[in-house]
Amino acid sequence: MARPDTPPQSPDGGESLLGLTEVDPSPVEETPSEFKEGYFPSSQPASSRTSTLGLGNHGPAYYLTRIQKYSSYAFTIFASFHVANTSLIPLLTTSVPESNRYLLLTRPYYQSSLTEPLLITIPLLAHVCSGVALRFYRRAQALRRYGAESHRDRKTIPWPAISGTSMLGYAFMPFIGFHLWTTRILPLYMHGDSSLINLSYISHGFALHPFVSFAGFTALVGIGVWHMTWGAARWLGMAPFQVGHTDSEVPREVVKKRRWYSINGVAALVTGLWLAGGLGVVGRGGSTAGWIGKEFDELYRSIPLIGKW
Numbered sequence: 001m002a003r004p005d006t007p008p009q010s011p012d013g014g015e016s017l018l019g020l021t022e023v024d025p026s027p028v029e030e031t032p033s034e035f036k037e038g039y040f041p042s043s044q045p046a047s048s049r050t051s052t053l054g055l056g057n058h059g060p061a062y063y064l065t066r067i068q069k070y071s072s073y074a075f076t077i078f079a080s081f082h083v084a085n086t087s088l089i090p091l092l093t094t095s096v097p098e099s100n101r102y103l104l105l106t107r108p109y110y111q112s113s114l115t116e117p118l119l120i121t122i123p124l125l126a127h128v129c130s131g132v133a134l135r136f137y138r139r140a141q142a143l144r145r146y147g148a149e150s151h152r153d154r155k156t157i158p159w160p161a162i163s164g165t166s167m168l169g170y171a172f173m174p175f176i177g178f179h180l181w182t183t184r185i186l187p188l189y190m191h192g193d194s195s196l197i198n199l200s201y202i203s204h205g206f207a208l209h210p211f212v213s214f215a216g217f218t219a220l221v222g223i224g225v226w227h228m229t230w231g232a233a234r235w236l237g238m239a240p241f242q243v244g245h246t247d248s249e250v251p252r253e254v255v256k257k258r259r260w261y262s263i264n265g266v267a268a269l270v271t272g273l274w275l276a277g278g279l280g281v282v283g284r285g286g287s288t289a290g291w292i293g294k295e296f297d298e299l300y301r302s303i304p305l306i307g308k309w
């Protein structure tokens with residue numbers, strides 16, 4: 001008879017610990033046959049079938065965001081040329097006629113019949129249209145999600161919030177539109193081509209209409225650079241709202257604040273640099289004499305409102 005202070009004998013004669021049988025671990029390859037199907041999750045998602053065009057099964061927001069992103073890359077190529085031509089080179093040469101030579105040298109790269117649509121027209125249109133379409137798509141999603149049925153329901157559901165970057169983008173449109181129209185479309189329409197247009201044309205405009213030119217170019221450059229810098233920060237995942245969970249000692253709010261200051265610092269620096277060359281050198285270049293000056297006068301006179309001042 002077993003003594004009361006000794007553990008009871010297990011049925012396997014004491015080979016197991018507390019009555020449990022020890023078994024060897026099962027290697028992965030030896031998955032029990034009854035679990036062979038569906039034991040481990042498949043590495044391929046169930047619906048990985050590509051669509052008819054082979055583009056994958058993503059929603060419209062996926063494609064619209066990508067169009068908005070890649071179109072901005074193309075325009076950045078032109079903007080880099082442009083900041084060099086209209087600011088850095090004038091700052092280095094401190095002469096408008098001298099800077100015009102460099103402008104003409106690089107112009108074929110962004111103003112040919114192939115590169116102008118690829119670097120300027122199509123990216124600008126695609127960028128704006130995809131942004132507007134994305135906003136309408138998100139609005140439609142919100143209406144569906146909240147089950148809006150009547151006109152009254154729709155009115156109670158707010159539109160998706162507009163980010164500061166988007167607002168800057170919309171504010172930029174009239175300025176870039178006016179700039180494109182005065183430097184490219186109007187000369188083409190009036191004279192058949194815009195080959196006479198160079199930095200002297202801008203200097204002439206400053207001499208004729210100093211206030212409008214000064215305010216207009218400051219707004220064009222300021223709004224444009226701020227929009228592009230915040231946009232670039234977002235594409236790079238460096239915007240303040242994109243700060244994820246941090247293991248570092250620095251609190252999340254501090255990281256966000258640092259990013260906010262850095263992005264605005266970069267935008268202020270680029271704007272200052274662009275304006276130093278654009279206003280400080282090109283803006284003070286003075287008017288052009290002779291027949292070219294007369295052609296410039298004619299162009300500026302044909303601009304509604306400004307032409308009358």
Ligand code: HEM
Pocket residue numbers: 079082086103107110111116120176179180183184197198199202217220221224225274275277278279282
């Ligand atoms: C002080 C600043 C600026 C000056 C002096 C200036 C000057 C000029 C000039 C002379 C042209 C004639 C075309 C050429 O480049 O040969 C032009 C065109 C143009 N500029 Fe500016 N610009 C300035 C700022 C900007 C900014 C901030 C943007 C937008 C990011 C911009 C966008 C454009 C575009 C899209 C064209 C038309 C180019 C084409 O279709 O070939 N500009 N600008």
